[in-house]
Amino acid sequence: MFGRVAIIGIGLIGSSIARAVRARGLARHIAIADRSADHLERAEALGLGDSLHAGADAAVVGADLVVACVPVGACEEVAKLIARDLAPGAIVTDVGSVKGSVVRQMRPHLPAGIHFIPGHPVAGTEFSGPDAGFADLFDGRWCILTPPSDDVDADAIARLTAFWRALGSNVECMTPDHHDLVLAITSHVPHLIAYNIVGTADDLEAVTQSEVMKFSAGGFRDFTRIAASDPTMWRDVFLHNREAVIEVLGRFTEDLIALQRHIRWGEGDDLFELFTRTRAIRRGIIGMGQETPAADFGRRKG
Amino acid sequence: MFGRVAIIGIGLIGSSIARAVRARGLARHIAIADRSADHLERAEALGLGDSLHAGADAAVVGADLVVACVPVGACEEVAKLIARDLAPGAIVTDVGSVKGSVVRQMRPHLPAGIHFIPGHPVAGTEFSGPDAGFADLFDGRWCILTPPSDDVDADAIARLTAFWRALGSNVECMTPDHHDLVLAITSHVPHLIAYNIVGTADDLEAVTQSEVMKFSAGGFRDFTRIAASDPTMWRDVFLHNREAVIEVLGRFTEDLIALQRHIRWGEGDDLFELFTRTRAIRRGIIGMGQETPAADFGRRKG
Numbered sequence: 001m002f003g004r005v006a007i008i009g010i011g012l013i014g015s016s017i018a019r020a021v022r023a024r025g026l027a028r029h030i031a032i033a034d035r036s037a038d039h040l041e042r043a044e045a046l047g048l049g050d051s052l053h054a055g056a057d058a059a060v061v062g063a064d065l066v067v068a069c070v071p072v073g074a075c076e077e078v079a080k081l082i083a084r085d086l087a088p089g090a091i092v093t094d095v096g097s098v099k100g101s102v103v104r105q106m107r108p109h110l111p112a113g114i115h116f117i118p119g120h121p122v123a124g125t126e127f128s129g130p131d132a133g134f135a136d137l138f139d140g141r142w143c144i145l146t147p148p149s150d151d152v153d154a155d156a157i158a159r160l161t162a163f164w165r166a167l168g169s170n171v172e173c174m175t176p177d178h179h180d181l182v183l184a185i186t187s188h189v190p191h192l193i194a195y196n197i198v199g200t201a202d203d204l205e206a207v208t209q210s211e212v213m214k215f216s217a218g219g220f221r222d223f224t225r226i227a228a229s230d231p232t233m234w235r236d237v238f239l240h241n242r243e244a245v246i247e248v249l250g251r252f253t254e255d256l257i258a259l260q261r262h263i264r265w266g267e268g269d270d271l272f273e274l275f276t277r278t279r280a281i282r283r284g285i286i287g288m289g290q291e292t293p294a295a296d297f298g299r300r301k302g
Numbered sequence: 303m304f305g306r307v308a309i310i311g312i313g314l315i316g317s318s319i320a321r322a323v324r325a326r327g328l329a330r331h332i333a334i335a336d337r338s339a340d341h342l343e344r345a346e347a348l349g350l351g352d353s354l355h356a357g358a359d360a361a362v363v364g365a366d367l368v369v370a371c372v373p374v375g376a377c378e379e380v381a382k383l384i385a386r387d388l389a390p391g392a393i394v395t396d397v398g399s400v401k402g403s404v405v406r407q408m409r410p411h412l413p414a415g416i417h418f419i420p421g422h423p424v425a426g427t428e429f430s431g432p433d434a435g436f437a438d439l440f441d442g443r444w445c446i447l448t449p450p451s452d453d454v455d456a457d458a459i460a461r462l463t464a465f466w467r468a469l470g471s472n473v474e475c476m477t478p479d480h481h482d483l484v485l486a487i488t489s490h491v492p493h494l495i496a497y498n499i500v501g502t503a504d505d506l507e508a509v510t511q512s513e514v515m516k517f518s519a520g521g522f523r524d525f526t527r528i529a530a531s532d533p534t535m536w537r538d539v540f541l542h543n544r545e546a547v548i549e550v551l552g553r554f555t556e557d558l559i560a561l562q563r564h565i566r567w568g569e570g571d572d573l574f575e576l577f578t579r580t581r582a583i584r585r586g587i588i589g590m591g592q593e594t595p596a597a598d599f600g601r602r603k604g
Contacts, residue, residue: 097520122520126584142516172516182513185503187520193495194521196561198580200554201487211484213587214444214474218399218424218489219496221587222524228584231577238565238573249562252502253555259498260551263540271540275533278500282428282530285515285523 014069015133033059073236076105099176101240115156139168194226308365316371317435335361375538378407401478403542417458441470496528
């Protein structure tokens with residue numbers, strides 16, 4: 001499918017892509033760059049790439065697909081570093097959870113003749129680093145592509161779409177700004193409130209950490225899993241999707257304060273109405289085949 | 303272990319207890335009461351009990367263990383209904399997620415000579431009804447017992463403790479008020495914010511329900527599972543644990559607004575500090591053996 005794929009950053013996502021490209025035979029050569037010597041060493045030990053590079057610039061030489069798998073805040077630096085060495089006609093993409101900021105960071109530095117198509121595979125675990133990746137991470141997941149303007153080469157979009165489909169993903173295109181709003185509600189704000197409640201629990205003087213852990217099966221434990229996600233990646237997500245996160249967070253807080261008022265005044269019917277509505281939404285997700293009741297059972301019991 | 307166990311309410315928890323008591327041979331007779339004719343019919347079809355009763359009073363006759371498995375708001379009614387028919391020396395317990403209110407609702411109605419020991423198995427799924435239960439729901443979970451005063455018979459506590467251990471649970475005793483604070487942070491407020499964010503998402507005009515569902519793997523999906531829990535049960539939890547929930551919610555909101563301010567002002571170090579701290583707490587939970595990294599992997603991929 002591609003001659004040389006350059007993967008910049010060999011963490012959870014980068015190493016999963018490397019494994020999947022290898023397993024599914026999608027490139028003749030996998031070039032890996034990472035500025036962490038530890039990561040490169042692990043990548044070598046795990047046999048993730050055909051060539052390993054300390055600098056992103058060396059990795060992209062001759063590559064027809066370049067995938068930046070770095071925290072959102074590092075994208076401008078990567079663009080500056082690789083700009084001179086990109087092959088004409090190469091596709092440059094990324095995997096960041098924020099897209100408007102990535103466009104603003106990278107596009108000004110990329111030369112003409114490069115197909116720049118930011119992307120976001122909506123997949124992950126709370127683990128990090130080259131050892132945490134696995135080849136089927138993207139299987140059955142969605143990957144969102146956000147061509148930054150209408151004049152992006154349709155053939156390049158089709159090739160990148162085919163690449164993600166070959167990794168097992170469904171692909172959808174939307175604008176960077178719409179992506180950032182959708183992800184603010186489906187991912188960024190959920191992560192923020194998970195981080196927040198785990199912090200609130202940690203600060204409660206009257207409840208010990210041991211009690212919080214022991215009795216976490218009542219709901220809290222699901223939040224701790226989300227709140228164990230990579231701190232650097234998530235710091236960058238919030239700093240770089242500030243507007244959409246603050247907008248959604250404002251609505252969330254407004255709604256929460258209304259709920260608190262219902263509780264204070266004993267307005268059970270209003271609580272019941274909301275809880276019934278949210279249950280129906282869950283059934284919609286199960287109905288879409290994104291999750292099965294049986295899998296759920298396993299989860300709650302696990 | 304017991305002669306006759308009466309289970310009042312044959313929903314998810316009641317039917318799981320019935321199945322576990324049968325599977326582990328913990329009683330000679332299982333008496334089931336439920337005011338829903340549908341539930342009784344399902345209980346009969348599933349063979350959950352030895353006798354089925356429309357009224358809780360009939361079920362408790364001759365029972366040495368009575369377990370109320372009803373929404374917290376129905377406990378007073380159950381206590382009034384069974385009071386006259388309880389056998390002297392019987393243990394009366396429940397499974398509600400709130401304990402102070404259950405004590406206030408039930409104790410005044412129970413006759414002398416009854417051992418009243420409220421309980422709370424910290425286990426569940428988002429499914430409801432007699433069909434949703436399974437025998438190993440309590441396996442490896444915690445059950446909290448809250449004797450309402452210091453003069454509860456130690457032998458009765460020991461017998462109820464042995465019962466829950468036989469169902470596979472770890473048992474811990476604490477006061478009803480402390481229980482309600484611990485569960486406010488580990489369960490009640492997590493549920494409330496899960497319900498809340500699913501509602502907020504549903505109300506966002508600029509994002510379609512289909513988009514929310516498709517891209518829910520980024521964190522939101524875990525919240526929808528929690529927000530699919532039984533509406534009646536949870537309405538009652540919030541109405542009956544009002545003080546602790548509002549106290550914890552106040553701290554949560556305060557912390558969230560501080561986080562929002564960090565995002566607005568680009569204070570990345572403060573975000574990073576919190577996200578690092580919460581990650582360590584998660585590792586503590588895994589370290590306690592409450593969950594394994596491998597099981598997690600399965601979950602996130604599932």
